[in-house]
Amino acid sequence: WQSPFKMKVPVAVIRLPRGPDGSSRGFDPNSLRFQELGPASLSSMGRGNTADLELEQQSRVTLRERYLRSLLAMAGRPVHFTMHERVSITALFRASDIDILNFQVSELQTPLGIQREALLRCSDIIAYSFEL
Amino acid sequence: MRDASHKDGKNILKNTIRASPWQHPCRQPILSHQKQFLKLLLTQKNDHTARKSHSNPVIPAIKAFNNNKNCVIIIIIILALPFLLVTFTFSLPLGNMTKWQKKTPLEWLDYVNKEVKVHAEERHEYKGWVLTVDPVSANILLANLSENGKMSILAILGHAVQDVEIVAEADDEMKEKLAHLFMPEKSPTYSHEELDQKKNSLKSWLEKNHIPVEEQGELQSTLCVAGVLTINPPYGPKDCNSSNEIILSRVQQLVESYLALQQ
Structure with missing residues (x-):
């Protein structure tokens, strides 16, 4: 069987995610994700007051840097996840997205067997732990 | 008799021809007749329904109810819609922030x-x-x-x-x-001359690759690429700072390849 509309030359499909601009956090400003997590969602005390804002931004930076460094230290280590409904699993942590919504793990040990690669939704996780 | 009927037929023919719409004078009487007839019909119908509803106003309502049960379901859905919306928005994982998440x-x-x-x-x-x-x-x-x-x-x-x-x-x-738990280990220290040399050779190499570079800061020690990325001493790939991830990764790759070339 041959399709009557057979393409003579295959067309390359290029689908790249939208690049970040200066103000965004890496996502399309019209997307639901951006509206939920964009700058408006950040809790802030000193709106308008520049001195307060700067102090707040500095504390945000120190807190965030420590957290990101902890993620770096966690990469490649076995991490124990405590999920909802008293489920606990172990996996090798690989990476996280910038708003900490998903963790990419490998060698996920599930009751059904070991999953080579997996994405864990952070909304399903209650806590995780690892040893340095 | 035959002749008379023949004549009558002719007259009828004449009248119908006259009544055709493109003959102006004959149109009006017909139209007004039609209007009157329609009016009569309408008034009669109105009287009919009015009399019925006067005799028992509940019956038509029950009939309507029996005919469209779907209506009732639709009304219930419309009434329940606001509650559904409220529960939906509150059940969204991103929509409801806890007290802890709202802290500054x-x-x-x-x-x-x-x-x-x-x-x-x-x-x-x-x-x-x-x-x-x-x-x-x-x-x-x-x-x-x-x-x-x-x-x-x-x-x-x-x-x-x-x-x-x-x-x-x-x-x-x-x-x-x-x-000090997650902080990187202390890096080796460089003298001012070493840093200056490093900066100048990186700058000239970036310029050779058609990348616009400027010197910034009090001691002109920071390199600024295209106004959106800065490279601080000691000018390694980890010393690049930018809010644009794509430019950052490109320039970091360039700096890495530059360091690989030097070794």
Whole structure:
């Protein structure tokens, strides 16, 4: 069987995610994700007051840097996840997205067997732990 | 008789021809007749229904009810819609922020370097020294010294945190330990001349690759690429700073290849 509309030359499909601009956090400003997590969602005390804002931004930076460094230290280590409904699993942590919504793990040990690669939704996780 | 009927037929023919719409004078009487007839019909119908509803106003209502049961279902759905919407918006995982997630970075900073007890969802309880609170996800990072001398790190996801109690404050020794837990090891020190040389050779190499570079800062020690990326001493790939991820990764790759070329 041959399709009557057979393409003579295959067309390359290029689908790249939208690049970040200066103000965004890496996502399309019209997307639901951006509206939920964009700058408006950040809790802030000193709106308008520049001195307060700067102090707040500095504390945000120190807190965030420590957290990101902890993620770096966690990469490649076995991490124990405590999920909802008293489920606990172990996996090798690989990476996280910038708003900490998903963790990419490998060698996920599930009751059904070991999953080579997996994405864990952070909304399903209650806590995780690892040893340095 | 035949002749007369013949004549009559002719007259009828004449009249019908006259009544055709393109003959102006004959149109009006017909139209007015039609109007009158229609009026009569309408008034009669109105009288009919009026009389019926006067005799028993409930019957038509019941009939309507029986005919469209679907109407009732639609009305129920319309009434329930606001409640459904409210429950839907509150059940969205991103829509409802807990008290802990709504705190500002300055408030979170108060918890850092303190021993806390965290109450989480499903009656989980955790205890430890607060290393940091992620300002984006509100995740709490706790550190505990385990028995074998290793540090065990525990994180409670921000959405699962219900309550945080401060148990104790850290002494200086503990603070020092916590602060240096994830920090990179100390890098080698460079002299001013070495840094100047490094900067100039990187700058000339970037310019050779058609990348616009300027010197910035008080000592002209920072390199600025295209106004959106800065490279601080000692000018390695980890010293690049930019809010644009794509430019950052491109320039970092360039700097890496430059360092590989030098070696």
